[in-house]
Amino acid sequence: MSSDVTQDYSIWLVIVGLGAGSFALRYLFLGVIGSRPMPAWVLRHLRYTAVAIIPALVAPMVVWPAATGGAPDPARMAAAAVTLAVGLISRNVIASILAGAITLYGVLYLLG
Template sequence: MQISDATIWVIILVLGAGTYLIRWSFLGALGDRQMPGWFMRMLRYTPVAVLPALVAPLVVWPAATGGAPDPARMAAAAVTVAMGVLTRNVTLAILAGGVTLAGLLYML
């Protein structure tokens, strides 16, 4: 099935306008207003909810192994979580996980 160039450009423009309007609804329409306390408390948990949802499939079903679980990636994820919980330092947790992953991929 062939799609014309005009159709592709219309789709790109509509999606761009939709993305702009979604962002404007928060920044433009509500940007100068004080948000309720309950909303700000819930908003703090957004990164904590989104980041694991983005990372978990890459750890459990990595594309590098064809979707098969990899012990090196699982161990690196466990070290990262453990270091983050113990030290409460994001940089140290990421560094420890990266070193663990590199070391285990080199050894295995």
């Protein structure tokens, strides 16, 4: 019984710690720096944040999809390749998303 209570406290300690850390990070940028102009080099680097974060979020879902139990899936690989190709060629986000979605569902339908 006492180990369950200790485990409950440690989980809550982790949750509170992560919440405080997340708040501190956001407050640093919004509360402390938010009203001051940022240098040009910082703004230049911030433009690339989404370009760096989105592939890091998407790549594990393509390479190790939960839908297949972590096994590589040809439908998702094909959809990612088509999305990348259409995005590079057309420079149109909507077109690349639609092409990737059509490819994913088309290949899933063909593979059964």
